[in-house]
Amino acid sequence: DQQVKQNSPSLSVQEGRISILNCDYTNSMFDYFLWYKKYPAEGPTFLISISSIKDKNEDGRFTVFLNKSAKHLSLHIVPSQPGDSAVYFCAAKGTSRQGNTGKLIFGQGTTLQVKP
């Protein structure tokens, strides 16, 4: 049962344009969402996160939007740079009331290619 889904395996954008990566989830009890970036042969690196009580969080070129009614979140990168080319994972955390111990549930990842 895939609770966190990234339906686009890949995305290609031109340098300087906006990159929009999407993520859908099924569990309405998730209370925290995170985006990680991963280069080949390296571990995931934390990018940005958002609590379920908010609908937007911004950090420099990265903005995450959360639409709870649609169970959808997206990561916007503006402007995109060639160094942003990597695999992006969204992840979700359940509430402690569910007995969640902080483990993260990851999507399958989207490979972003930013062309110079």
Add this chain to the structure above:
Amino acid sequence: NAGVMQNPRHLVRRRGQEARLRCSPMKGHSHVYWYRQLPEEGLKFMVYLQKENIIDESGMPKERFSAEFPKEGPSILRIQQVVRGDSAAYFCASSPRYLRLSYEQYFGPGTRLTVT
């Protein structure tokens, strides 16, 4: 401040052998999570440990897999009698404490296990 360290980075084992993967969390971090990434998939939670305690092992296969985080030394993920299906990248992540404001987990570079 050194990041999460994992060793070995690459491990080749024949079917039936034991694999032992080590993880040293970031300085000051007492919580360790292990995740596995199969080819073309996202990361899947395996186990969550604090010093000398297994807190959540709901993602661990029931047989052949075990984990520990002793009072002194790194966390160890042990796979006995490995099979080809165990070939994957194994990532360790650490966090300073569970009730952290942003719930970020910091990942190591991973151990790539190949079973021949």
